[in-house]
Amino acid sequence: MSKFVVVIFPSEPKAYDGTRALKELQGEGSIALFGLAVITKDSDGKVSLKTAADRGPLGTGVGALTGGLIGLLGGPVTGAMGLAAGGVLGSLGDLFNLGVRTDFVDNISQKLTPGKAAVIAEVNEDWVTPIDTRMAAIGGTVLRHWRADFEDEQIEKEIDSAKADIAQLQAEYAQARDETKAKLKARIDESRGKLKATSDRARARIENLQQETNAKIKSLQEQAARTTAESKSRINARIIDLREDSQRRSAKLEQAWSLTKEALNPAA
DSSP, X not given: OOEEEEEXXXXXXXXXXXXXXXXXXXXXXXXXXXXEEEEEEOTTOOEEEEEOOOSSGGGHXXXXXXHHHXXXXXXXXXXXXXXXXXXXXXXXXXXXXXXXXXXXXXXXXXXXXXXXXXXXXXXXXXXXXXXXXXXXXXXXXXXXXXXXXXXXXXXXXXXXXXHHHHHHHHHHHHHOOHHHHHHHHHHHHHHHHHHHHXXXXXXXXXHHHHHHHHXXXXXXXXXXXXXXXXXXXXXXXXXXXXXXXXHHHHHHHHHHHHTHHHHHSXXX
């Protein structure tokens, strides 16, 4: 499982030193790096994006985390960030889906004081010492948070809830009097609409997960081709773990998605 790493630096130039150091650690095979972004806080407390994460699947996690943090920490939800409409509410949803806890955001907020900058990255690391040592040498304070991806679990819960609601309404419809059937039918149709929307989210999530996994595997394979035999062994182990995690999550989402078909069949 990957981690989010947020490194707070005393200035923007130091933050760029931090991005170079992280790329060097990746080149050495010490870590796998799946996305980078740089944000700053000015003297007025405004948080701005200076370097955006890759817009492709590889930068999905860092992009969502960065947008969420800027929305919560007082920055604009426009301009360089390139986020879709939705503002802070969308940012809160991004953070929830990533499993980011409030204490992690609070810690960043306390340390990212005016004049400072932060590097936001998604990494896979076997031990914390390489990043901690390299960042400390250039004045960085490292904060970590496991990436949890609660969206998968939330989709499953929403599908289960919608199915149960439809089943209850259909049972009531079968025994209802004629004067109440129209209202019950409308509620059934509404619940089916919600279930269809969640079903579509599940299908999109499966596709996005596969795209992100493929991008990460490609990045790891390119990294392995440029490093030592010892590092290649660690990188290949990361690829195996990544594939297994992706297959497990995709299977659960596929199962949840398949269970929507019966409930969406307009029997009532």
